Amino acid sequence: MNNRELTEKAYEIAREQYSNSGVDTDIALAKMDNVVISLHCWQADDVGGFETPDATLTGGGIQATGNYPGKATSISELKKDLEKVLSLLPGKYRLNLHALYGDFGGELVDRDQIEPKHFQTWIDWCREQGIGMDFNPSFFSHPKAQAGFTLSSKDESIRQFWVEHLKRCRKISAEIGRQLGTPCVMNIWIPDGSKDIPVDRNAHRVLLKKSLDEAFAVTYPKEHLKDALESKLFGIGAEAMTVGSQEFYLGYAIQHNKLICLDNGHFHPTEQVGDKVTSCLLYVDELLLHLTRPIRWDSDHAVTLNEDVQLIASEIIRNDFLNRVNIGLDFFDASINRLGAYIVGSRAAKKAFMIAMLEPFARLKELEENGQLFERLALLEELKTKPFGAVWDYYCLKSGVPVGEDYIAEVQEYERTVLSLR
Numbered sequence: 360m361n362n363r364e365l366t367e368k369a370y371e372i373a374r375e376q377y378s379n380s381g382v383d384t385d386i387a388l389a390k391m392d393n394v395v396i397s398l399h400c401w402q403a404d405d406v407g408g409f410e411t412p413d414a415t416l417t418g419g420g421i422q423a424t425g426n427y428p429g430k431a432t433s434i435s436e437l438k439k440d441l442e443k444v445l446s447l448l449p450g451k452y453r454l455n456l457h458a459l460y461g462d463f464g465g466e467l468v469d470r471d472q473i474e475p476k477h478f479q480t481w482i483d484w485c486r487e488q489g490i491g492m493d494f495n496p497s498f499f500s501h502p503k504a505q506a507g508f509t510l511s512s513k514d515e516s517i518r519q520f521w522v523e524h525l526k527r528c529r530k531i532s533a534e535i536g537r538q539l540g541t542p543c544v545m546n547i548w549i550p551d552g553s554k555d556i557p558v559d560r561n562a563h564r565v566l567l568k569k570s571l572d573e574a575f576a577v578t579y580p581k582e583h584l585k586d587a588l589e590s591k592l593f594g595i596g597a598e599a600m601t602v603g604s605q606e607f608y609l610g611y612a613i614q615h616n617k618l619i620c621l622d623n624g625h626f627h628p629t630e631q632v633g634d635k636v637t638s639c640l641l642y643v644d645e646l647l648l649h650l651t652r653p654i655r656w657d658s659d660h661a662v663t664l665n666e667d668v669q670l671i672a673s674e675i676i677r678n679d680f681l682n683r684v685n686i687g688l689d690f691f692d693a694s695i696n697r698l699g700a701y702i703v704g705s706r707a708a709k710k711a712f713m714i715a716m717l718e719p720f721a722r723l724k725e726l727e728e729n730g731q732l733f734e735r736l737a738l739l740e741e742l743k744t745k746p747f748g749a750v751w752d753y754y755c756l757k758s759g760v761p762v763g764e765d766y767i768a769e770v771q772e773y774e775r776t777v778l779s780l781r
């Protein structure tokens with residue numbers, strides 16, 4: 360039996376087994392097309408961007424560690440890498456671009472000067488790929504961010520500089536959404552915070568609110584732009600306080616019906632982001648996810664299929680929230696093959712959603728409502744060893760991408776013929 364036949368046969372058996380538990384695998388497979396993942400450009404080059412030839416991530420409370428060879432050093436290399444990544448992933452994707460990845464044609468264009476034209480080649484590329492595009496203002500790796508405060512700075516000229524950047528990014532995002540015919544989700548994350556215990560937290564939060572109010576004064580059609588706000592518990596060098604805390608942004612998002620971005624690397628280790636989904640969606644229309652894998656103080660390892668991500672996916676699928684949740688990834692590992700990291704992380708995220716779709720939710724709910732809690736636990740435990748892998752492999756086969764670990768060889772080949780020559 361060849362690999363294809365084996366995958367098909369395994370699927371047939373899995374389909375029957377799931378069917379015995381009341382789950383229709385064919386429906387799950389069809390539904391997987393609704394799981395659209397926004398691929399973050401910054402895994403390809405360690406959040407460097409292309410503002411200057413030697414751009415590297417500086418400041419901002421985030422760090423990329425490792426120096427694995429072959430990182431993308433130009434827009435064309437980044438596009439090539441992303442095309443390779445897309446060719447190895449099943450299902451649908453979008454591009455998620457940071458402002459510092461603009462196509463500045465060798466010119467030095469400061470953040471308060473960027474315009475839609477600097478992103479036209481990216482928009483065109485997305486159109487060619489048939490994918491939507493998301494965007495992010497970049498409030499780090501800049502001299503005016505070095506003091507640790509941007510939109511919440513007490514220095515009025517610095518604050519105004521970043522408000523201008525934000526205004527421009529919203530304009531660019533709306534243009535992206537208009538041209539591509541799918542709303543651009545623009546996520547705001549600022550590194551503002553303090554290393555040691557501050558006494559005037561309030562003033563910074565008042566200033567952040569003021570800056571957001573100023574930048575949001577212009578309204579754009581929702582079909583073009585969706586603004587999202589991302590909180591963080593702490594950052595490297597901002598251990599004692601972050602201005603943009605969860606309470607700050609959740610309050611702001613509810614008051615102004617903005618999207619709240621939940622990055623599962625940005626909370627206390629025992630807090631589960633999956634638990635936050637239903638609460639937030641009672642009060643805001645939509646969420647943005649930054650799926651990642653925190654380890655100790657780092658929030659940005661490549662996603663793997665763990666309980667954290669699975670609970671997030673399950674809560675979305677159980678409540679039929681896919682159309683209210685925008686799924687993004689946010690990790691940057693410079694210590695391994697960067698394309699490999701993309702593929703492992705993206706596949707893991709999709710797997711979590713597929714597992715969620717293969718859950719007999721109605722049956723579990725009934726057990727819960729009947730107070731049959733041992734039975735609920737037992738069934739949840741049994742589900743973990745159902746032949747999910749056979750359904751996943753079949754999905755990859757049907758999607759025309761490598762099945763199982765076959766993509767490893769493709770990544771190695773790309774490393775040999777492309778990355779190692781950089």
Ligand code: RNT
Nearest residue numbers: 401421495548591622689
């Ligand atoms: C940082 C935030 C933020 C960034 C990206 C690059 O802690 O998670 O989302 O990772 O904007």
Ligand code: ZN
Nearest residue numbers: 589622649689
């Ligand atoms: Zn994030």
